[in-house]
Amino acid sequence: MRLINRHPGRLSVVILGLIPFALLILLYGIASQQRLAENPSDKLLPGLEKMTAAVERMAFQENRRSGDYLMLVDTTASLERLGIGVGIAALMALIVGILNGTLPLFRASMAPLVSAASMVPPLAILPILFIVFGLGELSKVMLIVIGTAPVMMRDVAQRVREIPQEQFIKIQTLGANSWQVIIRMVLPQVMPRLIDAMRLSLGPAWLFLIAAEAIAATEGLGYRIFLVRRYLAMDVILPYVIWITILAIIIDQCLRLTNRKLFPWYNAGGN
């Protein structure tokens, strides 16, 4: 049988998916063991015991100086910034995107600005944010907002314009005014698409979050990674990276399930 026609069964899909992960872990294990055999105090590729000890220390023991559980403090600080930033960006995207997609007059004046804004490299204006908003929470949240909102605005506007023209006409023949067209047709049809846009924006949002934390913060996942880098503390950095990845996956899946639950028509082929 030709390769393009050979499909894996249900079990083999799982196994095939797990193999690369297993290989990576195995490869790391071998490399780590070799280095540790040569030099037991090697820091670059710490073994499993060292990493679990680090996690134990960071996550499950009070910090000797501050009395906090550092990983918890870092996680809540980072998630708060991420949540507020992406939340504000999504709200802005919803409002501007819908107006841009629905009202030609609004689009004529706003679309060029949104397009231009989405081309500005957000990290290039990070210094400006620090200067204008100070080194506090606001500048980090603003970076996430500025970095993700314009792209989401364009995405939402595009989704609005993908609604068939027939539907715009149909709802007018049922007597809708512009406002009713927006709240009864455009908004509900665009909501699940906004959630999809948020899922896509989470990647960049994490990037901006960690960049901002690396430069100016007193707690946060990105802050911690860049702090312990000075001591080559790979035993902390690696678990933190894995933890961030797990958080990202959980958030993504939560959004996906929310979409499915709230908008059954959307995922079942209703568009």
Place this chain on the structure above:
Amino acid sequence: MSFITVKNLWKEYGDQVVLENLNLDVKKGEFCTLVGASGCGKSTFLKMLLGQEQPSRGVLDLEGEPFPAQPDRNRGIVFQRYSVFPHLSVRENVLLGLELEQKPLLGKLFGKARQEALKQVDAMLEAVGLSGAATKWPHELSGGMQQRLAIAQSFLMRPRVLLLDEPFGALDPGIRNDMHQLLLRLWKETGTTIFMVTHDLHEGFRLGTRLLVFDKVRRDPHDPQAFGATITYDLPIGKTDSDLLDAIETNVNKTARNQAA
């Protein structure tokens, strides 16, 4: 005074003439079928009746007043596709019109008012044979059922003119027949004035009260767009002999070939 008056109506896009010198009087309650080759302006004429397109020149009046320049409550529409809202259940789709009418700000009915409105909705769903599917999503319906839904949606709002743009073009022949019966029944019950564009000449020859054939009188073999189409036949349905229908079919097919060449 006639219900709909069309006088010396032209529609052009730049050099391209789509419709030339259209003249027509339609009485209230007539059921006109519009047939003709593709590109002969039947859909353009429908869009002008709808308010989606404006005439280049000429008169297009509804009871002595020019047609409003945008779609509104006066005119209902059923397209070939995309006429129903995918994010609303069957019942909500039909309810929507009443909600928009009664609640300008929220566009949504609650409590007792909603129950009242739903009685009307359910009666309408019963009439089009969708009672069993009331809680389904549109994507769970077959093509024919989606069109029933679109028709129910429009009829409930009692438009003065109902426009149908190849509403059954994507349906199986058997289903199409059922839809004809449904449409004729609703038309007789409500007395709505109907314009239906169809690709299917035989559908046009049978359905309704009046057949309007859109065709090009002049054809330039080197430049198909040079001349526009007009109404070449305006016949009462059911009283026409089959020779004439054959002649119409031959003409329409000739134009179609010329358009495609």
